[in-house]
Amino acid sequence: MHAWPASEVPALPGQGRDLRIHDTATGGLVTLDPGPVARIYVCGITPYDATHLGHAATYNAFDLVQRVWLDTKRQVHYVQNVTDVDDPLLERAERDGVDWVALAEKETALFREDMTALRMLPPQHYIGAVEAIPGIVPLVERLRELGAAYELEGDIYFSVESDPNFGKVSNLDAAAMRLLSAERGGDPDRPGKKNPLDPMLWMAAREGEPSWDGGSLGRGRPGWHIECVAIALDHLGMGFDVQGGGSDLAFPHHEMGASHAQVLTGAFPMAKAYVHAGMVALHGEKMSKSKGNLVFVSQLRRDGVDPAAIRLALLSHHYRADWEWTDQVLQDAVTRLAQWRAAVSRPDGPSADTLVEEIRAALSNDLDAPAALAAVDRWAARQEQEGGSDTGAPGVVTRAVDALLGVAL
Template identity: 55%
Template sequence: MDSWNAPEIASLPGKGEPLRLFDTSSQEVINPLRPEATEATLYVCGITPYDATHLGHAATMITFDLVARYWRDQGIRVRYAQNVTDVDEPLFERAERDGEDWRVLGLRETALYREDMAALGIVPPDHFVGAIETIPEIGEAVARLLETGHAYRHESGDVYYSVDSEADFGAESNYDHSTMVKFFGERGGDPDREGKRNILDPILWNAPKEGEPQWESPVGPGRPGWHIECSLIAMGYLSDSIDLQGGGTDLIFPHHEMSASHAQSLSGERPFARAYVHTGMIGLDGEKMSKSLGNLVFVSRLRADGVDPNAVRLGLLTGHYRSDRQWSDQVLAEAKQRLARWSAAVRRDTALPAGEMLCRVRQHLADDLDTPRALAAVDAWVEEVERDGGTDPSAPILARDTIAALLGIEL
């Protein structure tokens, strides 16, 4: 599957400290990379393309874009894969509701997602992979899990993964059992289905059902479950054990727990990821933003209304990536004002030296992507330039390149 065009990224002088991020599994801020690493593997869960890209998607993708940008700034080669869940129940349900083919819906929304990502300055993944593209590998993997006792066939013909077969199950999320059951039921699971060995067992392979697509596989006709696609895409395009798996906090359980367990059962490598990093949720005017409430803010709608995508990105960076935070007209207005002041400062012929600002932006990003402080470091330089001017002709260029390369804001 094609991704989108990559923005040009300037090389900056010097190098920052190693990037440290909060790992959900250990509940500690760690460096996900091995000492002296020259390569990093990053897997981020992408969209289910039944609707347009909303600000929650955007905030997540911007977060891991910052991760990849920082690593690249350190001279580390980043191998990045992202999936598109282009075959799943939400896609079928939306297509049926709207009276259109689910394939057409998926292709259209994926194309719009690409446009939104390019507009937001997101560096594309090396591998942008649809679940459908991975079905042959998924079928073979499910067959192996059946053979090794990590899976079983339900009386309906569906194939389930046995969570009791994986010794490390639960290590990624660290949730208690009642929380797992709650989230499993709310986020695509079927804890009440009879005939399962454990109420938390997730579907690996769906047997044929009327009105749903199906493919041939070593375990019979059908289609894959949700979690196994990410396991196979990450393992197939990156490694059996990766450095970082990322997504929103709503993916901690069951999705990331299940996909990690599937991968570990298939490869024997533990843990699946050295770090599991999750982003907070974006609300709107004090309320949760969700499709059920009908208050999603779409990136494409903002763009159509003439909003500069750099202002959208800057507005989302004003809060820490791990915090649940609010979007509002005020957030956008303040981002526009900040963008205008930054733009004016870097367009000067001369300014005060920007080397210290570069060091501070790197320092704050290295500290668990502390974007509020990184933005404040830029603000401080801009305020000094507005007050005192400066005579360094290279300073505006270095400031512009710093803001673009590390924060992804094009001025």
């Protein structure tokens, strides 16, 4: 599976700062110190309805992580998956009377278009669950050999009790885990499981549903969590720098994935930091496909909204915050974009040397994009009110906003 084209990231003078970011596992800020190559895995879409603003906000957060790292002169090894076979996809295809493969391909293509328009940097490896199956099967077989997996009516489950570090990602109690498991794709009430929280590794073939040869596992398809584990371990290895996604993935997805990997490798932790973006709401409720209260990037683009304004709207909220999309949020972003473009369109302006450092300082402090936007606002206001004689300033601002915030002026 291919990703989308990369937009050029301008080089800036000086050196970026190391990133301090909130780690869900420890509950506090950690300073990331990757080697020459920073490694990040971000969970991708299930392609049956793409790309709503909740998606866009999440991928915007981890695009900022990459830009901060690139500014430190590191390389970034970024991996993202596509869950291109799963119950929600199959259910949507059946509801709409379309082929599930065609639906997945259509929505993935639309996601690529949206990511390109929003200037999100692409992953080096963009891997679908289906293409990962040859690497998933041996991992499930290995977990079974280790005594960490068991069969139930042909399905293979992971035993959470096989990992002494289970629970150290989300830090939730058993009751909260059970509730979230039921809400987020688990089956805690299925009779016969050793532990209600045990997640499925391999689903035996169901009539009328797609399935693949699983060797000793029989025909079937992979569970959700083992998919990401196989892809991450294959392309990044254990102990990579950041595992990212929306806050609704902390449990069960990232918790279970970490346990799978830790049992498979005997190492801990799977990732040095678990970083989670907040949820975007509409009309008082979190945007979700089940509720149908979605605002799509593609629809905004068809309505003539500049993708740079969409990106500014996302950047105006701290990535960890839960916030609500409104017409005013978008209008404020459109106004800000116009002000910035007017400011950099002049032949000269006030010095921007300190602005670059202000943006760097804000982003290195837990991706504080609102503070970075405020710094650019102040420069634009000085340009409007006082002007200046630095002929290089507008160019510096243009390059800094592009390189660090992903906004093309």
